[in-house]
Amino acid sequence: MNRINKKLNENKKLLSIYFTAGYPNLDDTVSIIQNLEKSGVDMIEIGLPFSDPLADGPTIQASSTQALINGMTTEALFKQLKDIRKTVNIPLIIMGYFNPILQYGVEAFCKKCSETGIDGLIIPDLPVNVYNEQYKPIFEKYDLINVFLITPQTSIERIHFIDSISNGFIYMVSSASVTGSSSGFGEEQINYFKRIANMNLKNPQIIGFGISDHNSFTQATTYAKGAIIGSAFIKHLSNNGVKDTADFPNAILNQLT
Amino acid sequence: MTYNINEKGYYGEFGGAYIPEMLYPNVEELRQNYLKVMKEPSFQKEFNLLLKDYVGRPSPLYFAKRLSEKYNTKIYLKREDLNHTGAHKINNTIGQILMAQRLGKKRIIAETGAGQHGVATATVCALMGLECIVYMGEIDIARQAPNVARMKMLGATVISAKSGSKTLKDATNEAIRDWINNPVDTHYIIGSVVGPHPYPDMVARFQSVVSKEIQWQLKEHEDKTKPDYVVACVGGGSNAAGAFYHFLEDTEVKLIAVEAAGHGVDSGESAATSVLGKEGIIHGSKTLLMQTNDGQITEPYSISAGLDYPGVGPMHAHLYKSGRAEFMSITDDQAMTAGLELCKLEGIIPAIESSHALAIFEQKKFKPEDVVVLSLSGRGDKDLNTYINYYKL
Numbered sequence: 001m002n003r004i005n006k007k008l009n010e011n012k013k014l015l016s017i018y019f020t021a022g023y024p025n026l027d028d029t030v031s032i033i034q035n036l037e038k039s040g041v042d043m044i045e046i047g048l049p050f051s052d053p054l055a056d057g058p059t060i061q062a063s064s065t066q067a068l069i070n071g072m073t074t075e076a077l078f079k080q081l082k083d084i085r086k087t088v089n090i091p092l093i094i095m096g097y098f099n100p101i102l103q104y105g106v107e108a109f110c111k112k113c114s115e116t117g118i119d120g121l122i123i124p125d126l127p128v129n130v131y132n133e134q135y136k137p138i139f140e141k142y143d144l145i146n147v148f149l150i151t152p153q154t155s156i157e158r159i160h161f162i163d164s165i166s167n168g169f170i171y172m173v174s175s176a177s178v179t180g181s182s183s184g185f186g187e188e189q190i191n192y193f194k195r196i197a198n199m200n201l202k203n204p205q206i207i208g209f210g211i212s213d214h215n216s217f218t219q220a221t222t223y224a225k226g227a228i229i230g231s232a233f234i235k236h237l238s239n240n241g242v243k244d245t246a247d248f249p250n251a252i253l254n255q256l257t
Numbered sequence: 258m259t260y261n262i263n264e265k266g267y268y269g270e271f272g273g274a275y276i277p278e279m280l281y282p283n284v285e286e287l288r289q290n291y292l293k294v295m296k297e298p299s300f301q302k303e304f305n306l307l308l309k310d311y312v313g314r315p316s317p318l319y320f321a322k323r324l325s326e327k328y329n330t331k332i333y334l335k336r337e338d339l340n341h342t343g344a345h346k347i348n349n350t351i352g353q354i355l356m357a358q359r360l361g362k363k364r365i366i367a368e369t370g371a372g373q374h375g376v377a378t379a380t381v382c383a384l385m386g387l388e389c390i391v392y393m394g395e396i397d398i399a400r401q402a403p404n405v406a407r408m409k410m411l412g413a414t415v416i417s418a419k420s421g422s423k424t425l426k427d428a429t430n431e432a433i434r435d436w437i438n439n440p441v442d443t444h445y446i447i448g449s450v451v452g453p454h455p456y457p458d459m460v461a462r463f464q465s466v467v468s469k470e471i472q473w474q475l476k477e478h479e480d481k482t483k484p485d486y487v488v489a490c491v492g493g494g495s496n497a498a499g500a501f502y503h504f505l506e507d508t509e510v511k512l513i514a515v516e517a518a519g520h521g522v523d524s525g526e527s528a529a530t531s532v533l534g535k536e537g538i539i540h541g542s543k544t545l546l547m548q549t550n551d552g553q554i555t556e557p558y559s560i561s562a563g564l565d566y567p568g569v570g571p572m573h574a575h576l577y578k579s580g581r582a583e584f585m586s587i588t589d590d591q592a593m594t595a596g597l598e599l600c601k602l603e604g605i606i607p608a609i610e611s612s613h614a615l616a617i618f619e620q621k622k623f624k625p626e627d628v629v630v631l632s633l634s635g636r637g638d639k640d641l642n643t644y645i646n647y648y649k650l
Contacts, residue, residue, distance in 0.1 A: 050552075050553065051421060051553040051554045051555075052421065052426065052430050052539070052540075052554050053430075054276075054430055054433050054434065054437075054540075054541075055277040055279060055434075055437065057434070058420070061420050065421065068553060074551055074552070097538075098275060098538050099537045099538040099539070099548070099552040099554070100551055100553065101552070102537055102538060102552065103535070103537060103548070103551060104551075104552070124277040124278070125275045125276060125277050125538065125541070126275065127273075127274060127275060127276065127281075128278075130273065130275070148278065149277065149278040149279070150278060151278055151279050151281075151282075151440075153279075153281075153282040153440050153441075154278065154281070154282070155282075158281075173278070173279060176279065176437065176438060176441075177279075177437065177438050178279075178434045178437050178438060181438065
């Protein structure tokens with residue numbers, strides 16, 4: 001069983017953290033992952049940096065730009081992650097835009113992910129229908145879970161379709177926004193969370209975008225299996241560097257720390 | 258083989274809509290409605306009336322006698338430079354503002370490089386009384402001050418794109434992010450035949466008035482409806498798409514697309530996407546684009562701000578790959594020479610984009626009886642500073 005599915009079966013709310021590989025420094029990738037696991041994070045999204053990240057706000061954009069300046073490449077990331085499964089057990093997902101993956105070769109990329117011990121992919125600009133028609137067999141061959149996004153504007157029919165072709169979790173974007181836009185949730189968003197929770201989808205949902213602290217994490221996980229934090233963690237890394245990585249998840253999971 | 262778009266939104270293998278789910282409802286709404294709206298008689302009537310009375314169409318098809326004598330062939334200039342706002346760009350923005358109104362949108366966003374599309378968008382927003390926000394790279398804002406002022410005078414808000422390389426591609430990224438953040442009330446007026454389906458097809462259709470006019474205007478001049486050649490410069494490709502559109506399936510009409518070679522195709526400072534680009538995804542479209550081996554999009558260079566886009570529309574990628582169109586690359590120097598030549602021979606100061614197309618006559622021989630229609634996409638007023646610096650005027 002894929003590590004993501006195993007994790008989803010655990011009887012707890014999940015904290016997933018996103019960071020951009022190669023930021024703040026090129027070789028921080030492995031220590032960030034190890035530190036996050038040690039501090040109780042359930043799942044990690046490793047961002048493969050891209051020059052033109054359309055769905056991301058200024059924080060993740062800036063970290064991507066810096067990571068590329070630092071010399072991060074697809075090949076370099078796989079090299080850094082080569083022995084990651086000797087020390088890390090939690091699910092690892094690569095989140096990246098489609099063009100770098102296309103240039104690497106979709107099959108070659110999936111094969112490399114599988115060899116490295118990556119469990120899933122999030123590719124925001126790979127449309128659901130293109131995945132379904134062209135790439136699904138490749139992902140399945142390498143036991144990679146492809147995670148799809150839904151938003152408050154996604155129609156009911158489309159949510160059911162996405163649920164039908166997903167086999168891990170659904171990434172629920174909390175509001176109509178790019179990453180890092182806001183924090184905390186209003187009534188409209190809570191109603192959306194409730195609406196999706198009541199659909200009884202076969203895949204659990206994990207909420208992302210707009211979660212930055214203990215309160216927003218608790219709020220989101222009231223309605224979903226887990227929550228993903230990205231921009232707020234990147235800011236933490238910018239301000240504190242890698243050595244205090246653990247402070248961030250500690251603060252999210254236990255307000256008193 | 259067809260050179261038009263198929264029902265899935267592809268030209269051959271190029272096109273599609275490679276967009277994040279956050280954009281899906283916006284793009285899907287447009288996809289489901291654009292053809293239906295464009296075919297409505299009331300839409301057609303309003304569009305054509307505005308093109309006539311506001312833009313000043315039809316633009317003349319002018320037989321350039323002295324230029325023709327010099328190159329010993331028959332050269333016709335399609336005078337898009339005489340349109341209101343000075344370029345072909347307005348054909349598309351008129352169409353899209355009417356589309357936005359019919360879709361009930363209240364807020365318009367656009368990207369701009371040199372500012373021509375930004376001005377054309379600000380113009381139609383003023384005309385219709387709609388809020389207008391134009392994203393422009395920080396670097397472009399600094400070097401295109403007169404167009405920034407024009408947009409402001411027309412009531413638009415110009416927002417500086419400070420991400421990435423701070424030029425056109427980043428302005429486009431910022432406009433897309435704005436659209437993600439404002440999914441309900443906003444229409445994004447893309448300025449070229451780029452972006453996710455249905456944009457390339459919609460923009461090409463709005464620009465197709467150019468080749469439609471060429472057909473009947475040529476009949477008056479030459480007693481035939483098709484030229485031997487149609488020549489147009491290509492950045493994103495809306496000017497060429499409009500000039501080629503009604504000739505795409507008629508292979509007796511040869512198509513020449515002219516790209517900017519900058520300091521030379523192999524100089525590392527170029528915008529010749531067909532030669533330097535590889536297949537990939539840019540701004541939601543599968544097409545040819547300039548990128549590193551690792552798939553990072555690179556920054557193009559041309560003296561002409563309207564041609565330095567790292568991608569090219571999917572229609573043109575298909576025209577290139579299939580061999581339907583001949584692609585030529587023209588350097589900064591060749592374009593500047595050709596621009597000044599048109600001034601001296603015909604009394605027309607062309608936009609530097611159009612000067613790239615004009616420069617092919619030094620590179621390629623045509624027969625005396627060939628009828629060559631060249632789309633003079635814009636006027637050179639906006640480029641005066643570049644001409645002044647280049648020629649030390």
